[in-house]
Amino acid sequence: MRKKTAKKCVTFIIWSAYLLADWAASFAVGLVFDTEEKYASAQDKGDDAKGAEADTGLLLVLWIPFLLLMVGGQDRITSFAVQDNELWHRHLIWLFLQLCTTGFVFIQSVHQNRLWIPTLLLLIAGTIKYAERIVALYLASSDSFGTSVLKDPNPGPNYEKLMREFKHYEDSNVPVYFAKFPDIESGVVNVKYDRFYGDLSDSELVQYAHRFANMYKGLIVNLMFSSREHKESREFFSNRTAEDALRILEIELNIFYDLLHTKVEANLKLGKMVRYMPFGFVVSALALFHKKDKYGFKSFDLKLTYILFFGFLGLDVVTELLWMFSDWSTVSSLSKDAKYFPLAKIQSKIFNELLSLKRPRWKWKETNAAPQENHWWVACTAKILERLKPKSKESEKEPPYATQKIEWQEASTPIMFKRWSETLSQFNFIAYFCKESGSEGIFRIIMTNMPKSMHIKDFIEQKKNDIFLKRSVIPQPLPKKLWGFIFQELLEKSTSAHDDGEAKRISLARGDWILENGVFFDDDDSELSRLMPYVKDVAYDESLLLWHIATELCTANPPDNTGDEEAFMFSQWLSNYMMYLLYQQPNLMSEVSGIAKQRFRDTLAEAQRFFSQRQRRRGQLVMDYQRILDVDTSLKPADVKGNLSKSALFDATRLAKELNVLGERKWKVMSKVWVELLSYAASRSRGNGHVQQLSRGGELLTFVWLLMAHLGLRESWVETRIRTRLIVSK
Structure with missing residues (x-):
C-alpha cells in the first residue's frame, strides 16, 4: 500500500507496525520464558493442579518459533526505509540472541516435552525465514548493492607487453603508433527485445522494463553507463508514446523498490527450495501437532495455537499469490521456453489479462x-472550481473572466x-x-x-x-x-x-x-x-x-x-x-x-x-x-x-x-x-x-x-x- 499512496496516515500505521514487531517479539519471548519456568517448577514439585497447567507451558514453548516466523517479515516488506537496510548487522545479532534464548527454553523442556518435534520444525522454519530477511537487508545495503551493480574487473590490455612491442619496433626504425577508436561493444540483443518500433503489448512492456531496470539499476548508486547502453535506451524511448514510456518507467521504479524493500533479490539468490522450506516445515509441524494427544491443554490455548498455524500459512499463501502475479513472475513465465508448454501458455494469457488491469486509468x-x-x-x-462572483464595486474593475472551457484527463x-x-x-x-x-x-x-x-x-x-x-x-x-x-x-x-x-x-x-x-x-x-x-x-x-x-x-x-x-x-x-x-x-x-x-x-x-x-x-x-x-x-x-x-x-x-x-x-x-x-x-x-x-x-x-x-x-x-x-x- 505504501508505494501506491502518499497519505500520511497509511505510512504512519505501517511505520508503527514495523517498529512494534521486533519489540513485541522480544517482550513475548521474555514473557514465555518466565511463565514456562514457573510451569516447569510446578511440575517438578509434583503439584497435580499446577502440573496440569504445566502442559500449557509446552504450548508456550511451541509459540516461541512463531515469533521468529512473524518477525522474519513478509516477503513484500523487509525494510521500511532505505536506511533500515544498513542495520542488517543489528538484525543478525538479534537473531543470534533470540536463537540462544529460544534454544535454552527448548533444551530445558525437551526431556518432558511431547511436542518437541513440531517445536523443532517450527524453530528451523523461523530461523530460515529470519535469515532470509537478513540476507535481503544485506543485499540491499549500500555497500553490497553498490558492489553488485559493478561490472567484472577489467585490467585492460597488457600495458607492459604492448610497450615492449612498441619499443622493439621503434628501435628497429619501423614506423609504429597507437591508434584510438571508439569501442563498438559487441553483444547480441535477445530476440524478445529486438522490436523497438511499433506498438508493444503489455507483456512486452514488462519485459523491456525488466531489461532496462537491470541495465540502469546502477543509477541508485550514481554509476555511469556506456555509450551503447545509452544509444539503445534512447532509440527505444524515442519510438514510444508518452503513455507507454510512463508505464515502463512505473515498472522499472517498482523493480527498484522490490530490490531495496522486499525479499525478491534474496529469493533469487537463495533459490526456490529455501523459499518454500519454511512453508513445508510449518505444514509438517501442524500435521504432527494435530495427531498428538491434547490431554491437559486448555481449550483457548489450543484454539490460539491453531490460529497461529493457519495465520502463518494463510499469510504465506497470500504472499505466494502476490509473487505469482507480480512483474517478476510475469517475466519468467513469458520466457522463450514458455511457448512450448501448454500450461505456460495458459499462465501467459492470465498474466496478460492482469497486466491490462494495471494500465493507468x-x-x-x-x-x-x-x-x-x-x-x-x-x-x-x-x-x-466554482466561479467567484464580484461582491463590491471595486471588484467590478477586475479583468473579465475567460469563457473557454479546458478539458483534460487525470489519473484515476x-x-x-x-x-x-x-x-x-x-x-x-x-x-x-x-x-x-x-x-x-x-x-x-x-x-x-x-x-x-x-x-x-x-x-x-x-x-x-x-x-x-x-x-x-x-x-x-x-x-x-x-x-x-x-x-x-x-x-x-x-x-x-x-x-x-x-x-x-x-x-x-x-x-x-x-x-x-x-x-x-x-x-x-x-x-x-x-x-x-x-x-x-x-x-x-x-x-x-x-x-x-x-x-x-x-x-x-x-x-x-x-x-x-x-x-x-x-x-x-x-x-x-x-x-x-x-x-x-x-x-x-x-x-x-x-x-x-x-x-x-x-x-x-x-x-x-x-x-x-x-x-x-x-x-x-x-x-x-x-x-x-x-x-x-x-x-x-x-x-x-x-x-x-x-x-x-x-x-x-x-x-x-x-x-x-x-x-x-x-x-x-x-x-x-x-x-x-x-x-x-x-x-x-x-x-x-x-x-x-x-x-x-x-x-x-x-x-x-x-x-x-x-x-x-x-x-x-x-x-x-x-x-x-x-x-x-x-
Whole structure:
C-alpha cells in the first residue's frame, strides 16, 4: 500500500507496525520464558493442579518459533526505509540472541516435552525465514548493492607487453603508433527485445522494463553507463508514446523498490527450495501437532495455537499469490521456453489479462481558463472550481473572466492496480499567504501565543510553520497531457543533443536553453535579453520563487487565445509542483535548495507588510495581483532596499511585467521554462533521494530523473569507451 499512496496516515500505521514487531517479539519471548519456568517448577514439585497447567507451558514453548516466523517479515516488506537496510548487522545479532534464548527454553523442556518435534520444525522454519530477511537487508545495503551493480574487473590490455612491442619496433626504425577508436561493444540483443518500433503489448512492456531496470539499476548508486547502453535506451524511448514510456518507467521504479524493500533479490539468490522450506516445515509441524494427544491443554490455548498455524500459512499463501502475479513472475513465465508448454501458455494469457488491469486509468475533468476558477488549491476561494462572483464595486474593475472551457484527463487508477500514487502535489505561495494572513483558528492562536519566556519558543515557531506549510499542500491527480508535454519536451532536447557536450549543456539548462533556441522571438533579441537574467544571473531556488510568483501574477490576464489554455494549465501545475518540491521534499532538492527557506520567509514578510497597508478581501485574487503589478518597479529592488532582505516579491513583479510584454506567447514560454526548471532539479538530484521516495508514493520528479537517464540528458552519465590498437606501418 505504501508505494501506491502518499497519505500520511497509511505510512504512519505501517511505520508503527514495523517498529512494534521486533519489540513485541522480544517482550513475548521474555514473557514465555518466565511463565514456562514457573510451569516447569510446578511440575517438578509434583503439584497435580499446577502440573496440569504445566502442559500449557509446552504450548508456550511451541509459540516461541512463531515469533521468529512473524518477525522474519513478509516477503513484500523487509525494510521500511532505505536506511533500515544498513542495520542488517543489528538484525543478525538479534537473531543470534533470540536463537540462544529460544534454544535454552527448548533444551530445558525437551526431556518432558511431547511436542518437541513440531517445536523443532517450527524453530528451523523461523530461523530460515529470519535469515532470509537478513540476507535481503544485506543485499540491499549500500555497500553490497553498490558492489553488485559493478561490472567484472577489467585490467585492460597488457600495458607492459604492448610497450615492449612498441619499443622493439621503434628501435628497429619501423614506423609504429597507437591508434584510438571508439569501442563498438559487441553483444547480441535477445530476440524478445529486438522490436523497438511499433506498438508493444503489455507483456512486452514488462519485459523491456525488466531489461532496462537491470541495465540502469546502477543509477541508485550514481554509476555511469556506456555509450551503447545509452544509444539503445534512447532509440527505444524515442519510438514510444508518452503513455507507454510512463508505464515502463512505473515498472522499472517498482523493480527498484522490490530490490531495496522486499525479499525478491534474496529469493533469487537463495533459490526456490529455501523459499518454500519454511512453508513445508510449518505444514509438517501442524500435521504432527494435530495427531498428538491434547490431554491437559486448555481449550483457548489450543484454539490460539491453531490460529497461529493457519495465520502463518494463510499469510504465506497470500504472499505466494502476490509473487505469482507480480512483474517478476510475469517475466519468467513469458520466457522463450514458455511457448512450448501448454500450461505456460495458459499462465501467459492470465498474466496478460492482469497486466491490462494495471494500465493507468484516466478520467475527464473540465474547468474554465480563469484564474480564480483554475486555482482549486487556493484556500481563500469558497468552493473548488466554482466561479467567484464580484461582491463590491471595486471588484467590478477586475479583468473579465475567460469563457473557454479546458478539458483534460487525470489519473484515476484504482488503488489495487496502481504502481505509484499518481499524484502531483500542489503548493501555492499566494494560497499559503492568504491562509497565513486570514486564518485565526484555535490551534493557530494556541501555537502563536505561547509564552515568550519559554525556551521552546523557537522550536514551537518552527513546528508551527512546518505544520501550516504541510496543510497548504493539495494532492492533485497527475494530468495525462502534462506528462505528454514533459515527455515531448525532453525527447526534443535529447534529439537536439548531438554529442555528450551538448547533452550536458542541455541537462544543466534551467530556462536559458529554451530561451536561446525556442522559436518565440523571431529576430528580435531585446525580449530575450530582458528574460535571461531571471534564469542565469540568480540562484536556482531564487529563480523558482521568481517564476512561481510571476506565473501567479500573470494569471491576472488569463489566456484569451484557444491555443494557449493548455500552456496556461501546464505552467500552473508545474509552478505549484516545483514549489512543493522545494519546500516539502528536502531529500530530493537538497542539491539545489540553497537558502530557499530564508528567501521564502523574507518574501512572505514583505507580502504581509504590503497588504497590511491596504485593505484586502478574501477571494479578490485578481485585484491583489493587479495591486502588486501597479507598483513602480523601474528600479531593481536591490538598488533601492539593499541586499539585507532576500525577498523576491518585487523582482518577481518585474519578471511578470516582462512576460506580459510577450502577449500571447508568454504562456508557451513559461510552460517550457518550467519544464527546464523541473529537468534541472531532476538532473542535479541524487539517486538515493529518489529511491527513498519510492516507499512514500513516488514523485513525478523521479520519473523525470529516470527518463532523462534513458535519454542521456544527465551530466557524467554516459561514458564513451575508447580502444587502442598498435599500428605498424610498412
